[in-house]
Amino acid sequence: MISSSKKEFIVEYRPASIRVARVSALAAPITIEAIEEISLEDEADAIANSVRKLSGAKSNGYLNGCCVVYPERRVVRQxxxxxxxxxxxxxxxxxLHDEIENAPPELSAHCLSPETGQEVNPSDFSRKEVIIxxxxxxxxxxxxxxxLENAIYPRRIELGTxxxxxxxxxALAxxxxxxPALMIEVDERSTNAVIIGVNGVEMSRKVLTGTQDIADALKEELNLKDDAAAERLLSSKDFDFSSISRKILRxxxxELQSSIGYYEVQTGQSVSWIHSSSKGVSMDWLELSLGASLNLKPFELDFHAWLESLEIRFADEELASKVDVSWMAMLSALCSFGCEKDKEEAA
Structure with a gap:
């Protein structure tokens, strides 16, 4: 049974938790009314109970919402x-079959415009550059x-990338x-690297290095006994990585230096910002370490003012204080980027 609540929900599956937000609507103007972060280390029943409590669903009910996910074998490539x-x-x-490891015959695929992000038919699209x-x-x-085990019935599923x-x-515009900015998503076995400017995606590539490789390098550097210890240390908020980050991220x-250098030579533009996240293991230290080594500044954004420009607000200040730029991908599910540009071009 799906919750009869008239409220709307968005859900994001992260490396160690599920983020849930209750919102007044799925189109602007929007008020974020409640948020919850539920640990994935909890038992399935405990997760389901937390979800039902927030959504107001019955003991056998489901939260119905838009879900943001990051499948390990996803491909987002220009x-x-x-x-x-x-x-x-x-x-x-x-x-796609070349990009996806052990790709099965059955794939779900879409083509998007690099400029607007809108879906296009590759046979009709006048430009040959597309994001697949x-x-x-x-x-x-x-x-x-x-x-479903977590008591979530997806209304739709979106790639957070x-x-x-x-x-x-x-946000850049x-x-x-x-x-432009360099966006990094580090998965277990690979990394998505995307250079983004105000006019859209400038370059994207997949780097065959992920959190598992970083953990292996950390294990070797510190002579750790097992893989689990290395992974725990990677996600530590207290360990100082400044002296070894360059070695374990070598x-x-x-690969990132090569990509940035190629882009800058080809375009004459300099990449200035970096925004990174890890989908395999939570690594809060990663962005600062990569930025320092690549001479890039962490992506600076007055996040709440930007949300206000999109007519997304919080029910109160206490709620707003709990949300930072790490919520950007999740809250993007409430937005329709590119639609206004399409309207202007059609006028």
């Missing part, structure tokens, strides 16, 4: 379609099963930044 007319779709699925998004169907089914790209582009830094 590509140039190199295929004869009528063969574009085959080309896209071929790219793909997830293996079995991965989606696994995610849905986990949501796509929402974060749109939010970053909008809002703050009138002249320089492989990732080399």
């Amino acid at each position: 590509v140039s379609i190199d295929a004869p007319k009528g063969k574009e779709t085959e080309f896209i699925f071929s790219v 998004c793909g997830v293996p169907n079995p991965d989606i089914e696994k995610i849905q099963k986990g949501m 796509v929402g974060l790209i749109g939010a970053m582009q909008n 809002w703050k009138q930044s002249k320089f 492989k990732l830094l080399r």
Whole structure:
């Protein structure tokens, strides 16, 4: 039974927790009325009880909401379609199968405009540059099963990576930044690296280095006995990584430096900002360490003022104080970035 509450909900699955927000509506103007962060280390029944309490669902009910997820085998990549007319779709699925490790035959895929983020038909799209998004169907089914165990019935499922790209582009334009930003998402076995400017995605690539590689490097550097100890240390808020971060991030830094250098030579533009997150293990120290090594500043944003510009507000100041820029991808599910630009171009 789905909750009969007239309130709307958005949910984000993070490495160690589920974030849930109750909102007044799913389109502006929006008031964020309540938030909750539920540890994924809790038992499934405890998670479900917390979800039901927030949503007002009965003991056998479900929260119905928009869900933001980050499947490990997701692909969000900008590509140039190199295929004869009528063969574009085959080309896209071929790219996805090459990108996804052990890719099954069944894939869910979409093509987006790099400028607006709106979905396009590659056969009709006048530009050959597109962003392709793909997830293996079995991965989606696994995610849905986990949501039901947590008493969450998804109204729709969105890739948080796509929402974060749109939010970053909008925020860069809002703050009138002249320089693009590097967005980093570190998964267990790979890293998504995307350079974003005010006009959209400038470059994206997948780096085959992830949290597992960083944990292995940390284990070797500190002579730790087991993998679990290394992973626990990576997510520590108290350990000082300043003296060893460059060593344990060596492989990732080399790839990022190469990508940034290539982009800057090709475009003549300098990347100025960095915004990073980890989807495998929570690593609060990562952004500062990468930024210092790459000579990039952490992405500066008056987050609450930016939300106000999107007509998203909080019910009270205490609630607002609990939300920072790490909520950007989740709250992007409430926004329609690119729609106004499309309207202007059509006028």
